[in-house]
Amino acid sequence: MSDETSTSGAGTPSYDPAAEVVELCRELIRIDTSNYGDDSGPGERKAAEYVATLLDEVGIESRLYESTPGRTSLVARWGGSEGDPLLVHGHLDVVPAAAEDWQVDPFSGEIQDGYVWGRGAVDMKDFDAMLLSVVRARARAGHVPDRPIVMAFTADEEAGGHKGAQVLVEEHPDEIADCTEAIGEVGGFSATVRGQRVYLIEAAEKGMAWMRLTARGRAGHGSMVNPENAVTDLAAAVARIGAYEWPVRLTPTMEVLLATVGEIAGVPATPENAPELVEEFGGAARMLGNVIRNSTNPTMLSAGYKVNVVPTEATAHVDGRFLPGYEDEFFATLAELTGENVEIDFVSHQQPWETPYDGRLVDVMTRSLLAEDPGAVVAPYLMSGGTDAKHFRQLDMRSYGFAPLRLPADLDFTALFHGVDERVPVDALEFGARVFDRFLGEA
Numbered sequence: 400m401s402d403e404t405s406t407s408g409a410g411t412p413s414y415d416p417a418a419e420v421v422e423l424c425r426e427l428i429r430i431d432t433s434n435y436g437d438d439s440g441p442g443e444r445k446a447a448e449y450v451a452t453l454l455d456e457v458g459i460e461s462r463l464y465e466s467t468p469g470r471t472s473l474v475a476r477w478g479g480s481e482g483d484p485l486l487v488h489g490h491l492d493v494v495p496a497a498a499e500d501w502q503v504d505p506f507s508g509e510i511q512d513g514y515v516w517g518r519g520a521v522d523m524k525d526f527d528a529m530l531l532s533v534v535r536a537r538a539r540a541g542h543v544p545d546r547p548i549v550m551a552f553t554a555d556e557e558a559g560g561h562k563g564a565q566v567l568v569e570e571h572p573d574e575i576a577d578c579t580e581a582i583g584e585v586g587g588f589s590a591t592v593r594g595q596r597v598y599l600i601e602a603a604e605k606g607m608a609w610m611r612l613t614a615r616g617r618a619g620h621g622s623m624v625n626p627e628n629a630v631t632d633l634a635a636a637v638a639r640i641g642a643y644e645w646p647v648r649l650t651p652t653m654e655v656l657l658a659t660v661g662e663i664a665g666v667p668a669t670p671e672n673a674p675e676l677v678e679e680f681g682g683a684a685r686m687l688g689n690v691i692r693n694s695t696n697p698t699m700l701s702a703g704y705k706v707n708v709v710p711t712e713a714t715a716h717v718d719g720r721f722l723p724g725y726e727d728e729f730f731a732t733l734a735e736l737t738g739e740n741v742e743i744d745f746v747s748h749q750q751p752w753e754t755p756y757d758g759r760l761v762d763v764m765t766r767s768l769l770a771e772d773p774g775a776v777v778a779p780y781l782m783s784g785g786t787d788a789k790h791f792r793q794l795d796m797r798s799y800g801f802a803p804l805r806l807p808a809d810l811d812f813t814a815l816f817h818g819v820d821e822r823v824p825v826d827a828l829e830f831g832a833r834v835f836d837r838f839l840g841e842a
């Protein structure tokens with residue numbers, strides 16, 4: 400059945416897309432899916448089976464995929480047959496939580512002060528719950544979207560997605576490869592700039608270069624002259640890399656965002672005032688300040704075993720992040736900074752991506768947000784970290800992050816990701832479900 404009237408314009412649907420969102424979010428939080436970066440955690444199987452049951456109850460069939468026992472992802476196909484399928488993906492795993500640091504049990508899903516508290520409340524059982532609430536309400540009311548929707552609930556995103564999204568892309572492409580567009584996490588939330596709510600749609604992600612630097616020299620007695628000291632060479636390289644001030648580089652996504660902020664602040668945006676404009680975002684500036692330039696942070700050092708022995712080798716690790724379109728500049732600069740005596744190899748190397756901020760899907764996301772929050776502004780942004788989108792992009796999908804939340808101006812939202820006392824406002828969850836329902840009806 401198609402859905403022509405219920406979600407267009409400012410109409411109110413005959414069903415309530417937000418009816419279950421709060422309870423589903425709490426239930427998902429109560430299923431501990433902590434990801435320790437290996438297989439020592441509880442895994443995602445229980446959560447995936449729960450999602451399968453929720454979909455099955457409204458007549459939607461799903462399939463579970465496991466790379467290793469317990470590390471389970473789910474794929475389900477639903478909707479009409481008009482046009483190419485849209486992928487909507489959310490991960491089921493969460494980062495671990497140290498309960499003693501929290502005000503509430505991180506796996507209780509407690510409601511306090513108008514918030515749902517718990518690990519995964521914003522990353523990203525909130526969006527998993529929104530998607531399920533909307534789909535179940537629509538399925539029950541017979542309001543199936545015209546466009547085919549492929550839902551993927553993945554394992555292992557918090558450890559790079561190698562046992563989740565990557566498995567789907569590499570081993571089960573038949574499930575998802577016909578999707579031309581993808582919607583995932585870390586976008587669609589509001590930030591407040593000078594009293595104006597701005598919804599940030601993720602349209603790009605930085606690339607990642609986790610590197611090991613190795614200097615090799617001549618071993619010898621610590622009392623003697625040694626111009627080929629590996630520790631000296633490595634330390635100098637690390638100091639240059641850590642102290643380097645990467646120049647401001649604005650990708651198309653950030654040009655649009657900063658122009659939007661400039662308009663609100665009443666100043667034209669330029670590369671020169673980009674750092675000040677980013678500060679207008681308050682707490683979110685921690686993340687946005689790093690997406691107007693490449694970055695390199697030295698994180699680990701290791702060399703030697705005795706104070707009077709010069710070792711043959713010294714190593715360091717550097718967390719490098721580069722902007723879409725600036726990978727060549729990043730590596731050329733890095734080679735200069737490291738110098739000749741230091742070798743670089745990769746612990747992990749992932750490409751950045753950027754989807755042009757235009758087209759029908761952008762229009763629909765914007766319209767859906769403005770229908771629920773008429774005075775707001777919508778703009779794209781570039782994310783400093785990585786998500787499952789990096790894997791799904793391998794199959795040539797236009798990707799965006801769109802998990803809508805209307806947030807209080809004084810909430811330090813980005814600090815909640817992987818943070819202590821992670822929580823999400825109840826009314827933001829309900830808002831998100833209503834926006835996502837409009838989006839799905841038109842997407």
Ligand SMILES: [Zn+2]
Nearest residue numbers: 522523556584
């Ligand atoms: Zn996440």
